[in-house]
Amino acid sequence: MSAPSAWRRPRFRVRTRCRSSVTGRLVAAASPSVVTETGVTDFDEEALGAAYERGLKAEKSDDVEAAAEAYRECLRLDPADHVGATIRLAGLGLVEPPASVGHAYVSTLFDQHAETFDDILVRQLHYRVPEMVGAVLRRDGRRYANVLDLGCGTGLTGAEIEDLVDHLTGVDLSEEMVRVSDERAVYDRLFVAEAVDFLRRHEPGTVFDLIVATDVVPYLGALEPFLSGLYDRLEGGGRAIFSTETMSDEALAGRPYAVGRDQRFHHGESYLRNALLAQGFDVDHFEEIVVRLQEGKPAPGHLVMVSKPV
Numbered sequence: 001m002s003a004p005s006a007w008r009r010p011r012f013r014v015r016t017r018c019r020s021s022v023t024g025r026l027v028a029a030a031s032p033s034v035v036t037e038t039g040v041t042d043f044d045e046e047a048l049g050a051a052y053e054r055g056l057k058a059e060k061s062d063d064v065e066a067a068a069e070a071y072r073e074c075l076r077l078d079p080a081d082h083v084g085a086t087i088r089l090a091g092l093g094l095v096e097p098p099a100s101v102g103h104a105y106v107s108t109l110f111d112q113h114a115e116t117f118d119d120i121l122v123r124q125l126h127y128r129v130p131e132m133v134g135a136v137l138r139r140d141g142r143r144y145a146n147v148l149d150l151g152c153g154t155g156l157t158g159a160e161i162e163d164l165v166d167h168l169t170g171v172d173l174s175e176e177m178v179r180v181s182d183e184r185a186v187y188d189r190l191f192v193a194e195a196v197d198f199l200r201r202h203e204p205g206t207v208f209d210l211i212v213a214t215d216v217v218p219y220l221g222a223l224e225p226f227l228s229g230l231y232d233r234l235e236g237g238g239r240a241i242f243s244t245e246t247m248s249d250e251a252l253a254g255r256p257y258a259v260g261r262d263q264r265f266h267h268g269e270s271y272l273r274n275a276l277l278a279q280g281f282d283v284d285h286f287e288e289i290v291v292r293l294q295e296g297k298p299a300p301g302h303l304v305m306v307s308k309p310v
Ligand SMILES: C[S@@+](CC[C@H](N)C(=O)[O-])C[C@H]1O[C@@H](n2cnc3c(N)ncnc32)[C@H](O)[C@@H]1O
Pocket: 001, 100, 106, 107, 110, 129, 130, 150, 151, 152, 153, 154, 155, 156, 157, 171, 172, 173, 174, 177, 193, 194, 195, 196, 213, 214, 215, 216, 219
């Protein structure tokens, strides 16, 4: 999913609880402590919109200096960064890669695309990672009692693995994505929260026997906090399965990961393998995949399944 072509104000602020107008089910955090605030929305929208448009136009015509000036102006107007100026600056190689794509940006982006997400990703961009996860999990016929889907989006992966699972919890930064997930009616609980925050701060003592995260890692930079969160939230023998995006060694040029011009993180295979081993995981499956099409070309990535030793 690429950045919005025009800036639109988020339609709401993050709330601690809400009910789906369709099913009436609770779709936000039962524990407000894990609701991730994505920053105030009190800024000069018109000026932000104009600066953002200026940046996009300059970037299109390869005027990096003008793009940088415009994105820096966006950050002055809106330090919470709902338009993703920081990740754009990183994609242009002008700042160090941040810890993540940015929470305010992710929730804004996916709130705006929630209704069209399935059509764009699955039909137009041939996104198949949820089916790939289903196929890998089905290989040994194991069932899972308590499953967490991080960055659950509209629930494509939940729907794919529903029959293997007794209890399914979904978490996503975007309240609109969570609302669509809720309408799919495959999750027992849904939370609006940031994935790594949730792993750290969700009800102490709750562990899962499977954690999935499909097409979420490209929104995270250094993976150590995510991997250690996964490890701590898995019971012994529990599994985690997730997808990444990657780029060629030549493009990575010795870096562990890099931000692409698509404003996502691309993680190198050796960095990922080393980080998994350093965390103490056993690697059960590591496969090169095509995540989806990106500007008509296959977007390469990895599908990884690990387990926590008993
Ligand atoms: C490309 S979508 C994938 C959705 C779903 N997992 C699937 O495979 O269809 C990425 C999702 O991850 C969510 N997301 C990205 N970064 C996140 C983070 N740090 N914490 C929680 N959700 C995040 C986005 O809001 C979005 O719904």
